[in-house]
Amino acid sequence: MPLFSVRKITQLALLTCIGLILYVFETYIPQPLPWAKLGLSQMAALMSLYVFGWREALIVTVARGVLGALLLGSFAGPAFWLSIGAGLTSVAIMSVVHITWDKQVSIVGVSLCGAMTHNLTQLLLAYWLIVHTRTIFYLLPLIMLPAIFAGIVVGVSSYFLLQRTNVKFIFRLL
Amino acid sequence: MHPFSLKNRLITINAKTSPILCAITRADIMIFIFMVLFVIISFSISHWSQEVGDAAIVEVNGQLYAKINLSQSGFFYIPGAYGVLTLKIESGTVRILSSPCPHQICLHRGGIMHAGDMIVCVPNRVVVRVLGSGKISYNVITG
Numbered sequence: 001m002p003l004f005s006v007r008k009i010t011q012l013a014l015l016t017c018i019g020l021i022l023y024v025f026e027t028y029i030p031q032p033l034p035w036a037k038l039g040l041s042q043m044a045a046l047m048s049l050y051v052f053g054w055r056e057a058l059i060v061t062v063a064r065g066v067l068g069a070l071l072l073g074s075f076a077g078p079a080f081w082l083s084i085g086a087g088l089t090s091v092a093i094m095s096v097v098h099i100t101w102d103k104q105v106s107i108v109g110v111s112l113c114g115a116m117t118h119n120l121t122q123l124l125l126a127y128w129l130i131v132h133t134r135t136i137f138y139l140l141p142l143i144m145l146p147a148i149f150a151g152i153v154v155g156v157s158s159y160f161l162l163q164r165t166n167v168k169f170i171f172r173l174l
Numbered sequence: 175m176h177p178f179s180l181k182n183r184l185i186t187i188n189a190k191t192s193p194i195l196c197a198i199t200r201a202d203i204m205i206f207i208f209m210v211l212f213v214i215i216s217f218s219i220s221h222w223s224q225e226v227g228d229a230a231i232v233e234v235n236g237q238l239y240a241k242i243n244l245s246q247s248g249f250f251y252i253p254g255a256y257g258v259l260t261l262k263i264e265s266g267t268v269r270i271l272s273s274p275c276p277h278q279i280c281l282h283r284g285g286i287m288h289a290g291d292m293i294v295c296v297p298n299r300v301v302v303r304v305l306g307s308g309k310i311s312y313n314v315i316t317g
Binding site: 035160 | 193194197198199200201202205206209210212213214216217220236277279282290291292294296297299301303
């Protein structure tokens with residue numbers, strides 16, 4: 001199937017919408033730590049990775065990042081570049097882990113890797129773009145701990161979505 | 175007959191009892207343990223290399239704005255991108271008292287007094303750092 005057929009565009013648009021809804025929704029979940037978001041929009045990237053492939057996952061992530069920033073009003077601000085960069089690297093690492101080790105790593109492991117690289121990239125980009133002091137890396141444990149929790153939650157949810165409710169079948173059918 | 179038969183187990187894990195535990199592979203557990211170790215090691219490094227600071231540096235937009243000795247108590251006003259922040263120094267601790275930023279994360283940070291601690295207000299592009307007098311007691315291994 002060519003990358004930009006109308007059917008493919010519709011399917012990817014649906015996945016982007018799922019990611020957007022989750023992205024906006026998770027701002028309403030009470031956050032004990034302000035920067036520790038649950039990353040529910042990674043679920044859309046994971047699903048497009050597992051149902052279609054790494055190119056589609058990349059498209060969905062970038063589209064979701066741009067549209068989400070337009071919706072929430074942080075377009076072209078510092079948070080936007082952090083989120084785009086983190087989304088790109090997390091999709092790249094998730095694709096690499098999934099494609100090379102599909103037999104050994106399940107979706108929970110892929111999602112854990114994605115969450116870890118997402119938060120690490122946010123910290124690194126904050127170091128390069130905003131705060132140019134090395135002491136920001138003292139925040140590393142505070143960043144990685146919610147990443148572990150978020151990775152497990154997103155991975156388990158995506159597992160149940162993909163295995164038990166036949167989302168793959170529905171998407172292929174559209 | 176096996177001395178350890180299936181009837182002796184308290185819980186059996188199969189697709190009916192716990193489908194998610196069936197799907198988790200050994201590599202997943204290794205990734206999880208790696209991340210937990212990462213958190214523990216980075217926490218230990220940051221926790222045991224702290225010492226009391228003696229001066230606070232305020233950077234706005236990456237440029238040095240002010241350097242204040244922590245022994246001077248008082249209020250200081252910092253112009254950020256959104257507005258004016260109020261810095262309060264008392265008994266060797268520096269904290270942000272008020273800020274026009276939307277989420278007020280910098281306020282919730284509280285007081286910092288150890289060398290290397292920092293308060294960052296991203297919308298205002300303000301960084302408040304505490305400098306230390308001497309070396310850090312723990313040598314971080316580089317490379």
